[in-house]
Amino acid sequence: MSDFSEIEKAAVYRAIAARRDVRSHFIDTAVSDETLMRILAAGHRAPSVGLSQPWRFIIIRSDTTRKAVHASFVRENERAAAAYADERAAQYRALRLQGILTAPINICVVSDETPPHGHGLGRRTMPQTARYSTVCAIQNMWLAARVEGLGIGWVSILDPEIVRTTLQIPAHCEIVAYLCLGYTSGFAEHPDLEEAGWEQRMPLESVVAYESYKPV
Amino acid sequence: MSDFSEIEKAAVYRAIAARRDVRSHFIDTAVSDETLMRILAAGHRAPSVGLSQPWRFIIIRSDTTRKAVHASFVRENERAAAAYADERAAQYRALRLQGILTAPINICVVSDETPPHGHGLGRRTMPQTARYSTVCAIQNMWLAARVEGLGIGWVSILDPEIVRTTLQIPAHCEIVAYLCLGYTSGFAEHPDLEEAGWEQRMPLESVVAYESYKPV
Numbered sequence: 001m002s003d004f005s006e007i008e009k010a011a012v013y014r015a016i017a018a019r020r021d022v023r024s025h026f027i028d029t030a031v032s033d034e035t036l037m038r039i040l041a042a043g044h045r046a047p048s049v050g051l052s053q054p055w056r057f058i059i060i061r062s063d064t065t066r067k068a069v070h071a072s073f074v075r076e077n078e079r080a081a082a083a084y085a086d087e088r089a090a091q092y093r094a095l096r097l098q099g100i101l102t103a104p105i106n107i108c109v110v111s112d113e114t115p116p117h118g119h120g121l122g123r124r125t126m127p128q129t130a131r132y133s134t135v136c137a138i139q140n141m142w143l144a145a146r147v148e149g150l151g152i153g154w155v156s157i158l159d160p161e162i163v164r165t166t167l168q169i170p171a172h173c174e175i176v177a178y179l180c181l182g183y184t185s186g187f188a189e190h191p192d193l194e195e196a197g198w199e200q201r202m203p204l205e206s207v208v209a210y211e212s213y214k215p216v
Numbered sequence: 217m218s219d220f221s222e223i224e225k226a227a228v229y230r231a232i233a234a235r236r237d238v239r240s241h242f243i244d245t246a247v248s249d250e251t252l253m254r255i256l257a258a259g260h261r262a263p264s265v266g267l268s269q270p271w272r273f274i275i276i277r278s279d280t281t282r283k284a285v286h287a288s289f290v291r292e293n294e295r296a297a298a299a300y301a302d303e304r305a306a307q308y309r310a311l312r313l314q315g316i317l318t319a320p321i322n323i324c325v326v327s328d329e330t331p332p333h334g335h336g337l338g339r340r341t342m343p344q345t346a347r348y349s350t351v352c353a354i355q356n357m358w359l360a361a362r363v364e365g366l367g368i369g370w371v372s373i374l375d376p377e378i379v380r381t382t383l384q385i386p387a388h389c390e391i392v393a394y395l396c397l398g399y400t401s402g403f404a405e406h407p408d409l410e411e412a413g414w415e416q417r418m419p420l421e422s423v424v425a426y427e428s429y430k431p432v
Contacts, residue, residue, distance in 0.1 A: 001245070001399060002365035004227065009363045011224035012231045016258050016356050029217070037420070042232050044420045047358065049372055051407055051415035058425045058430065080340050088335065093299070097338075116432065118415050119304065122313075122372040124296050128347075129372045132392065135351035138322055140232050142263070142352075147225045149218030156265055156338040156345040168428045176348065183217060195283065199267035199334050204260045206252070209274045211281065214294065214383045216272065 015143045022151025022180070026102040029183040035148055039181075042144035043109075048133035052118030055134040058167055060106040065166055069178065070100040072162040073155060080157060087125045088193065097195055098155045103180035108163060109138055116148040134176045141179075151184035217236055231359045234405045238367025238396070242318045245399040251364055252321065255397075258360035264349035266334030271350040274383055276322040281382055282397075285394065286316040289371060294324040296373060314371045319396035324379060325354055326389040350392045357395075367400035 002009065039211060040057055048054060060066060075096065098181050102107060111134035113127075138154075145152045160175045169175060193199050206216055217227065256273055264270060276282060293313065300308050316322060327350035329343075339345060354370075361368045376391045386393060409415050420431055 004231070004361060004363040007223065008227035008230070011220065011227040012359055012363045013254075013258065014224070015220070015228045016229075016261050017362065019261075019263070021263050023241075029399065038229075040424060041420055043228065044418075044423060045232050045235075046236070046355070047237050047370065049370075051409040051417070053418050053423065056423050056425065056429070058427070058429055060427060062427050076341050080337075083340070084335075092337070095337075100253070110429070112432070116343075118409075119300075119307070121296075121311075121409070121414065124299070124373070125292050125375055126372045131348075132342075132351045132354075135348045136350075136355040136358075139262070139352040139355035143228055144232065147218060147220040147228045149220075154263065154265075154345075156342045157340070159341055163429055170429065173429070193267040193334075198337065201267070202260075202269050202333065204257055206254060207260060207269065207272050209272065211274070211276060211278050213272070213386065213389065215327070215386075216328070 015146050017182045019142055019146045019188055020151065020191065022154050022184050023153045023192060024096045025186060026099045026151065026182040027185050031105055031150065031182060039141050039144045043137035043141040046133060046137035046140050049076050049123055049129040050121030052074055052115040052130055052133065054115040054130040055137040056110045056173065058108040058113060060108060066100050066106055068166045069158065069163060072159045072216030073098050073100060073157055076157045076159055091198065095198065097157055099153050099180040100155060103182035107132060107179040107180040108167055108175065109177040109179065110169055111176050113172050113174055131174055131176060136162040138177050145181060149183060149202065150181060153180040155180065221367040231362050235358055235362045236367065236407065237369050239315050239369045239408060240312045241400045241402060242315045242367065243401050247321055247398060252319065255357050255360045259357040262349060262353035262356050264409055265345040266337030267338055268328065268331040268334030268346055268349065270328040270331040270346040271353040272326045272328060272389060274323060274324040282316050282322055284382045285374065285379060288312055288375045289316060289373055290371045292375055306415065310322035311414065313373055315396040316371060317368050319398035321397040323395040324383055324391065325350060325393040325395065325396055326385055329388050329390055329391045347390055347392060354393050361397060365399060366397060369396040371396065404414050
């Protein structure tokens with residue numbers, strides 16, 4: 001029934017399974033413009049509500065910018081750590097949660113809340129679908145990067161208003177993600193937070209319900 | 217630099233490029249539980265903030281439920297059509313925008329806004345990242361379905377409160393997507409909305425900026 005061979009199917013499932021949120025292990029190898037563009041093009045192939053293509057990619061290599069964003073991470077990470085008690089706090093502080101300065105490229109992905117394309121189709125009752133289209137683009141980029149041998153890490157421990165000011169992002173764009181991108185010395189077998197004992201994978205069955213919602 | 221062969225890389229890029237939002241062309245062929253579970257497992261392999269795994273999948277086969285959701289689509293679609301003028305309205309009414317009754321399976325994907333897993337990591341300054349994790353799961357499912365020869369269509373022209381009531385979704389879960397899933401007689405070469413002349417693909421360069429935001 002499929003126009004994908006077994007080898008091709010397996011490759012897609014392997015990319016999905018072997019993708020990691022990479023925070024450490026970034027290495028210095030330069031990322032070529034061609035490779036970067038293939039990854040961005042994969043994002044640009046995402047589905048979008050009304051074909052509105054609301055994603056906007058800001059490529060950041062400037063040290064000044066990365067240091068400003070990293071400073072926001074340090075502040076917000078300290079606030080987050082302070083909210084945990086005792087052993088959990090110690091465990092939190094030991095986690096490596098970003099590669100802003102060590103990854104050669106940062107990408108801020110923003111979503112136009114009133115995209116000029118698409119004539120508003122599909123956004124009347126659920127306008128948030130524009131942002132969701134942008135997230136679909138990010139997942140495409142994550143998988144494309146993985147098969148290119150590049151890691152992506154998504155940093156959410158940031159004050160979005162600092163990011164907005166630093167990158168001159170206008171009010172009609174929502175800051176969806178701040179990504180760190182670069183070659184890596186290796187992809188971990190398990191998610192970092194699982195390795196560190198922070199949280200475990202849930203069994204698939206626990207998140208599947210039939211015909212109506214079922215509590216987890 | 218990559219542990220994916222050229223054939224494997226090409227397969228992932230092809231899945232990304234050949235994925236379509238499928239609204240028509242669903243066929244009657246039954247979807248096996250094994251296939252459905254592989255697609256859901258691909259979703260469950262998505263990244264999630266703090267390893268919170270906030271996605272919940274509700275599998276719907278009931279005709280009664282699908283008819284109730286379809287009725288909401290018909291109402292909201294008529295309202296949407298009424299908001300366009302003249303030629304654009306005629307063009308809108310000619311579009312095929314859902315396969316709720318023709319696809320053998322519908323999947324409502326909801327996101328727990330206060331997920332019990334992950335200990336809140338990464339959600340202090342940007343709590344919306346839980347929903348974004350759920351959207352990453354959807355894009356994984358979309359790609360997995362594509363290589364299995366199954367189409368997915370995302371219906372956003374719905375009143376989410378009707379969906380909530382019909383599927384008994386509690387207030388702490390956000391309705392992220394209502395998907396139609398099934399085998400299809402074929403995948404269109406271009407997005408339906410492009411084929412229909414509703415909207416065109418933008419050039420990649422127009423959505424890429426360097427070092428700071430650039431208007432499209």
